[in-house]
Amino acid sequence: MTQLSRLISILTLLKSKRLLTATELSNRFDVSIRTIYRDIRKLEEAGVPVITIEGKGYTLMDGYTVAPVQFTEKQANALITAQHLIKQSNDQSFIRDFEEALTKIKSVFRSSIQEKSELLNENIHVFNTKNETISSNALSEFQLAITNFNFVEINYSKVYTDEKSFRKIEPCALYSTQNKWILIAWCHLRKDYRAFRLDRIQHFKILQEKFEDRKFSLIDFHKNENYPDT
Template identity: 75%
Template sequence: MSQLPRLISMLTLLKSRRILNATELSDKFDISVRTVYRDIAKLNEAGIPVITLEGRGYTLMDGYTMAPVQFTEKEANALITAQHLVNKSKDSSFVSDFGEAMIKIKSVFRSSILEKSELLNNKIHVFDHSFENISSNALSEIQLSITNFNYIEINYQKAEDPNITFRKIEPCAIISTDQKWILIAWCHLRKDYRAFRIDRIQHFKILQEKFENRKFNIQQYFNNC
């Protein structure tokens, strides 16, 4: 887990009014005690009043609350529009995860904003002129593999090729074109970067084994194509 998500999770735990010591936080987030000290310092620097109780641990100052997130009507409209575009994606995992996220986001809309967003929702239509109806259900897992540097094993079938090949790949980036998701990855079979249409991956397995960051640069990749 990178630092920002970890800090948010740590703050959520502290908001529960629990007293947590450095060892508990270290075990919870699989980090060193020294990193816990640095994280607590970061929260304090951000203006969050984390109090150290000598011999007991950390807690938040009594009465401290986080201001609820507020969306303007235009921001809410942008999110509603984005959901319509996402719903046309050919990857069901992406559509499902975005839908769950939108439920949580809408829960903090003011009632007036929510009413207008529901009105707009019924007045947006996105037409799909794609004649190819191939779908996938791997995008969400692949995204996690990119950010956590996990190898993926795939069975892949190229267009108009009856053969399926086994590949072990290092996922690097995702692009979208013509409503198709393309995974750019280092292929150990070809010893080079390759582009894989996610909807043509027949089967995939995310491995616990991690690869070294190759510092992939997508602009350089396209320049070399």
Template identity: 75%
Template sequence: MSQLSRLISILTLLKSKRLLTSTELAERYNVSVRTIYRDIRKLEEAGIPIISVEGKGYSLMDGYFVAPVQFTEKQANALITAQHLVNQTKDESFANDFNEALIKIKSVFRSSIQEKSELLSDKIIVLDQFWNDFEPINRNALSEIQLAITNFNYVEINYRKVDNSPPSTRKIEPCAMYSIQNKWILIAWCHLRSDYRAFRVDRIQHFKILPEKFEDRKFNLQDYFTESCHKEHENSDS
């Protein structure tokens, strides 16, 4: 890759993500960190308003080169969700092409949309994805719940358990989602149980996004899975 192509690509990346470290960029382009420093200087000399955040990386000044096309938060969330689904395909070239296209699309996101799309991306996992006969989402709940996750809104749900017992009303703090065996699972802090609970989205019969905000519990989906595995091992007969 020529230096000019790399500079254009770095600029596109900076528009698609709030912060990028010199190490990330060096690894992506298979060059040294020193080369990245020189590239950043050249972009700055060309009048590109790059901000260096000490200890975190580089970003572009908010509002620079605002594109005429803007995405809503729901549209951005749909793209992030699609990325997780596409990345499960066994066609590596297709996934790579989609991810490269998404980088270009994300470059026109407003800073606030970038921030929330990155937050959502860390809170979604797709496991054992199948492409046929995907379970329909009840009443378009997926996009609304994603908004509640990234905006820290309480949600009130009527939930029907697998045993078909009468639905219960829950007030929850939606934290993350994952997909497994064609079903979306919502992880949330349940105020009825005073603990984290997993809810199948297709079993939510009614939901309401409440205006009240909850305080971020710093939930981490990877830690949740690790802890769940440990609990299953401790409760096993082996």
């Protein structure tokens, strides 16, 4: 990879991620950290407002924009394929938000790429043999609650019984398994972390009230195979 290609790639990465360290960039491009330092200086000399946060990494000044990126045919195909996989999700808000985002992304495709992506879209399908029809429409809202540390009130129906309960929770993480989205949250009723299926949440309300970050680790949570009953 030439230096120019690497500089363009670094700039694209800086636009796509809040913080990048010199070590991350060095490993990604298989060059020395000293080379990355030189690349950052080149970007600064070219007028790119790279901000160095001591001990954390590099970021771009808020509001800085670059020309739309160009997608290769394989990258466009990957997005089309992802769209079909996401349509298998049981959460309508997730499907809707992804399709709106993809529409914006497609707007920067070259005409030749657009034509081929439309052809692929007509000739690709993901079959789902599961017949379960229960779905949710809350994923997008809970994603916002996680990143903004908002308390949420929910009415929850347990999976194996008809028991319903009111909970005040601190949403921490999400994962998907067997086309079902699972929310991990600190439950104030149980005074512990609990797993909630989104399709079992009958009603919810995102509160303006904020909670303190508990530094939850999804990896550590999954090390415990005996998930507590919600």
